[in-house]
Structure formats: C-alpha cells, structure tokens
Amino acid sequence: MEFLENYLYYIASFGLIFIGLYIMLVKKNLIKIIIGLSIIDTGVNILLISIGYLKEGTVPIFSRDNLLPSRMVDPVPQALVLTAIVIGVAILALALTLTIVLYRHYGTLNVGKIRNLKW
Amino acid sequence: MRKLISLILILIIAAAVFFSLREIPFGTTRSRVREYYLDNGIKQTGAANIVTSVVVNYRGFDTLGEVTVLFLASIGLSAVLYGKKEEKKRKRRESSLILYTGCRFLFPLILLFGAYIFIHGHLTPGGGFQGGAVIASGFLLTMLGCWGWEGINRNRFKITESISGLVFVIVGLLGLLYGGYFLFNFLPKGIPNQLLSAGIIPIVYVAIGFKVGSEIAGIIDDMVRCG
Numbered sequence: 439m440e441f442l443e444n445y446l447y448y449i450a451s452f453g454l455i456f457i458g459l460y461i462m463l464v465k466k467n468l469i470k471i472i473i474g475l476s477i478i479d480t481g482v483n484i485l486l487i488s489i490g491y492l493k494e495g496t497v498p499i500f501s502r503d504n505l506l507p508s509r510m511v512d513p514v515p516q517a518l519v520l521t522a523i524v525i526g527v528a529i530l531a532l533a534l535t536l537t538i539v540l541y542r543h544y545g546t547l548n549v550g551k552i553r554n555l556k557w
Numbered sequence: 558m559r560k561l562i563s564l565i566l567i568l569i570i571a572a573a574v575f576f577s578l579r580e581i582p583f584g585t586t587r588s589r590v591r592e593y594y595l596d597n598g599i600k601q602t603g604a605a606n607i608v609t610s611v612v613v614n615y616r617g618f619d620t621l622g623e624v625t626v627l628f629l630a631s632i633g634l635s636a637v638l639y640g641k642k643e644e645k646k647r648k649r650r651e652s653s654l655i656l657y658t659g660c661r662f663l664f665p666l667i668l669l670f671g672a673y674i675f676i677h678g679h680l681t682p683g684g685g686f687q688g689g690a691v692i693a694s695g696f697l698l699t700m701l702g703c704w705g706w707e708g709i710n711r712n713r714f715k716i717t718e719s720i721s722g723l724v725f726v727i728v729g730l731l732g733l734l735y736g737g738y739f740l741f742n743f744l745p746k747g748i749p750n751q752l753l754s755a756g757i758i759p760i761v762y763v764a765i766g767f768k769v770g771s772e773i774a775g776i777i778d779d780m781v782r783c784g
Contacts, residue, residue: 463563493584498607507595517611521623524686528630535634
C-alpha cells in the first residue's frame with residue numbers, strides 16, 4: 439500500500455509513456471502513430487508535475503496571508519508544463535497536416551506502403 | 558516479431574527507469590530554485606501567482622522562445638497546406654436554427670471567459686496560454702457549429718498575432734532600455750493581489766493570450782478550410 443502511495447503517479451505517467459512508445463513502434467497507420475505521440479506527451483506532462491509535488495502541499499499562489507512558502511509545491515515544473523501543453527497542441531496539428539499531405543500524395547496512410555519502408 | 562522486439566526494448570527502458578526513480582520517492586521535492594522563487598517571488602515581481610512570475614519574469618526569455626515555436630508550427634502548417642492546391646469548396650450543410658443560435662449565444666461568453674483568465678493571470682490560476690486556448694475553443698465552436706456563417710477573416714488572425722508578438726518583444730526591449738536587461742520589470746510593482754500590480758507581467762500575459770488565441774484559432778481555421 440505504501441508502495442502504491444509513493445509511486446502511483448510515476449507508474450501512471452510511465453505507463454502512459456510506454457503505451458505511447460509501444461503504439462509508435464508497432465502500429466503502421468500514421469494516425470495511430472500520431473495518437474501514440476500525443477499519449478507520450480500526456481505522460482511526460484504528468485511525470486513533470488508529479489516530480490514537483492510536495493506531500494500535502496498547496497498551490498503556489500499567495501492569495502491569503504497565512505500561507506507558508508515551505509508548504510507550496512514546486513512552481514517551475516508547472517510553468518514548464520503549461521507552455522508544453524500548448525506546444526503539444528501545435529505539434530499535433532503540424533503532424534496531422536503532414537499526414538494530410540502524405541495521404542494526398544501517396545493515397546495511403548500505411549507506413550509500410552509509403553516508399554516501401556520496412557520495419 | 559516486431560511486437561516482440563518492441564516489447565523487449567520497452568521492458569529494458571522500464572527497468573532502467575525503475576532503478577533510477579526508486580531513489581526519488583513521490584512528494585519530496587528538493588529543488589533549491591523552488592525555495593528561492595517561493596521566498597523571493599512576491600517581493601521581486603509583485604505577482605501573487607508564483608507560476609506566472611516564473612513564466613513571464615524569471616523565465617520570460619524561455620517563454621518568448623516557446624511562443625516562437627508555436628508561431629513556427631503555425632507558419633509551417635499554413636505553408637504545407639497552401640502548397641499546391643487552392644482551397645476546395647466543400648459541400649456544407651447549413652446548421653439548424655438551434656445549433657446556429659446556440660453557437661452565436663455561447664461564442665461571446667467563451668471569449669469573455671478566456672479574457673478573464675488571461676487578464677487575471679497574475680492573481681489566480683490561469684494565464685495567457687490557458688486563456689488563449691479557451692478563446693481558440695470558442696472559434697472552433699463557431700467553425701464547427703455555424704457552417705452558414707462566414708464571419709471570420711483569416712488575415713485578422715495573422716494581424717492580431719503579429720501585433721501581440723511585437724508587444725511582447727517591445728516590452729522586453731523597453732526593459733533593456735530602462736533596467737539594463739531584457740524583460741526587466743520597469744513598471745511599479747504595486748500592492749500584491751490587486752488587478753493593477755506586478756508591473757509588466759499583466760501586459761506581457763495579455764499579449765501572450767492574444768497571440769496564443771489567434772494562433773491556435775488560425776491553425777484550426779486552416780485545417781477546417783483545407784483539410
């Protein structure tokens with residue numbers, strides 16, 4: 439039980455990262471590969487946030503007077519993740535656009551058939 | 558065979574990660590920079606929300622780089638989509654009266670909520686990136702729901718985006734002029750937890766909100782028109 443309490447967020451984030459990695463390595467449909475990329479993105483964001491967490495910590499906002507700085511969670515990973523989410527959306531849109539162009543050019547979404555790529 | 562190789566590869570990475578993360582239990586953050594930001598942030602920047610002061614003030618240059626990444630992604634997207642084919646006229650069904658009226662009713666409210674999020678970025682959870690995403694979701698609603706309504710001009714997205722990016726850079730350069738380094742907080746800090754406080758942080762965050770909102774709305778617009 440204590441193991442779960444200590445490592446649950448790490449297990450969840452790395453579970454998502456490995457699921458996404460498996461999808462990207464095994465699947466051949468380009469749309470599915472992009473879905474895997476997006477799942478990895480989510481996993482990395484959860485990992486960064488959970489590394490900065492402090493047990494029973496509060497949000498790093500001084501909205502009242504009696505809040506102690508030593509009880510607040512780490513603001514740096516949160517600042518990085520909030521930009522990373524928006525960047526992730528833009529990268530996802532760019533990847534989907536390239537997929538649209540590939541489909542127009544080759545008429546298929548299968549990676550194996552595009553340029554006879556073998557993996 | 559491919560699946561087996563991938564599984565073995567992932568298991569190797571998982572074992573490596575397990576042995577390294579076992580040393581860092583959950584909920585015991587030990588970073589020094591966290592203590593510095595939490596102890597001095599409200600005195601040095603005047604913003605009650607420390608995340609905002611990290612994003613805009615301590616790491617403002619980094620944020621400028623990330624906004625540039627977003628800009629490059631949107632430019633690349635339009636360059637790829639408008640490469641050869643002209644924009645196709647797709648057959649669109651007019652939306653029903655309920656959908657049309659509902660979208661037009663909700664659209665200004667969503668814009669107002671997004672503006673609230675990024676104007677209050679230095680006081681409450683939220684900020685330019687989140688507010689911009691909310692505003693872009695409002696534009697997505699009109700593009701999906703109001704097929705008959707062609708009220709959005711694409712060039713206006715580009716103009717808004719350029720002006721807000723320029724505001725960010727000009728505020729940074731004014732800091733260079735007055736204080737000696739880029740993005741120096743040269744305006745008076747004010748009293749924390751008031752709307753007009755924290756110097757340049759609200760200005761920069763409003764600029765980021767406009768930039769992110771118009772950029773993501775432009776991306777959605779490109780994909781809806783040409784996808």
